[in-house]
Amino acid sequence: MLKSIRVGIAGLGMMGQKHARHLLNIPGVEVTAVCGTTLEKAEAFREAHTGGAANAYEDFNTMLEKETLDAVYICLPPYAHQGQVEAAASKGIAVFLEKPIALNTEIAERMTAAVEGAGVVSQVGYHNRFGAAVKELKRLIENGTAGIPTLFDGRYDCNSLHSSWWSDRNLSGGQVFEQVIHTYDLAMHFLGTPDKISGFTANLNHREAEGYTVEDTSAAIIRFRSGAMASITASNCAVPGEWNCSFTVICSKLTAYFTSANDAEFVFTGGSQNERQTYASELDVYEDETVAFIAALRGEGPEVCPIREGLRSLRLVENVMQSADDDGRQIAYVE
Known part of the structure; x- marks a missing residue:
């Protein structure tokens, strides 16, 4: 029972x-x-x-x-x-x-x-960690099929004023903090612990918007302790009413092109021919994460993405913003 x-x-x-x-x-x-x-x-x-x-x-x-x-x-x-x-x-x-x-x-x-x-x-x-394609790539990295992870290239874009608290950096932390942190978290999920971070931000399209004190354009370069690298860009100046998150992960034996956490094309490059596989899923990632949480609470599954993971990714985006506030100065990630 x-x-x-x-x-x-x-x-x-x-x-x-x-x-x-x-x-x-x-x-x-x-x-x-x-x-x-x-x-x-x-x-x-x-x-x-x-x-x-x-x-x-x-x-x-x-x-x-x-x-x-x-x-x-x-x-x-x-x-x-x-x-x-x-x-x-x-x-x-x-x-x-x-x-x-x-x-x-x-x-x-x-x-x-x-x-x-x-x-x-x-x-x-x-x-996003619960996306069908994300889980498959993580599995292939862990079992060695994908080879060595080398590069994460991520992009997030939308165009919205959102709520009044979201537009106030003192309340939300900004777009990098409140939205793009999902993409930064995925970079860490695949590539491990960051080493050095450099970031830039700007408000280019919302200077006249009342109460808008967050960035609407950002870019960051991250080097990981493994030697792998990531570039992550974001915009709040793109298509109104659309929220898009896409990313590419390049490993030594596999390149994965994601249009969402559920959908990707995997190109296996470790053999004599480039084998292509398409992953497309209608998995409800929000439902899946709640099922995992309740399972862990019942002792029926592992504790997935515990609070320390939230601290680690928060530290990364905090470093990005610290770098951006200091004109891109390189920041060392320290746990």
Whole structure:
């Protein structure tokens, strides 16, 4: 018989709604509490997404005190992380966090220490790691079929003012922090630990937009300790209404061209002929990551992408922005 899992959700925007839907599709999982910025928002979420089954709160600590939870999903903007993770971990509650896990590594280090010190299961919402094609390339790298990873070339582009907090660097950290961190995380996922970083950013198309203090153009070069390299560029000046993430990974025996985490063309170059394979999947990566988290919580699978991975990728994008703020000065990545 499956162990019943009681889950609370803090942060009731798009990601909170998405996770609620997937949680409720897993046998034995209940969303028993939800916490929003106001009680009215929490009550509306409860009715819309749990059929009124969950208790509604406007204060996170009150929710933890009154509820008996096995796990909590923390889907808050970067600026809103104010001890929720530490509070949950201190009560032995597993945590799923959306990225970026904090606005800076000082806060993230405290969060990581609390989770690891309490020994609770954790997972960061790097959903691209769960893409069918991404998982296949990772497997081929690990078993040696792909050969030596040498280069990651990533690009992210969109064109949106987003919400007011997103456009304020003091609240979101900027596009590199809040969006492109997914691509930086993939580079680390395939190539390992960074060594040296140099980055550049600019606001070229939103100088007149009220309250817009984040970059809309960025580029970074990263050398990894293995000797592999990555180039990652991003733009918020591209096609309105489109969010595009593409990347290429070149290994000594395989080149992989990704149009998404699920879709890629693999060209195997280790033999006498270049063999091509196409991977196309409709896998719901958000559902897959939640299935993995619940499995780890039940002891039925490994802990995938724990909080320390969120700290590592946060440190990388923080280094990119530190470099950009100092006219591209090379930054050493230190764990």
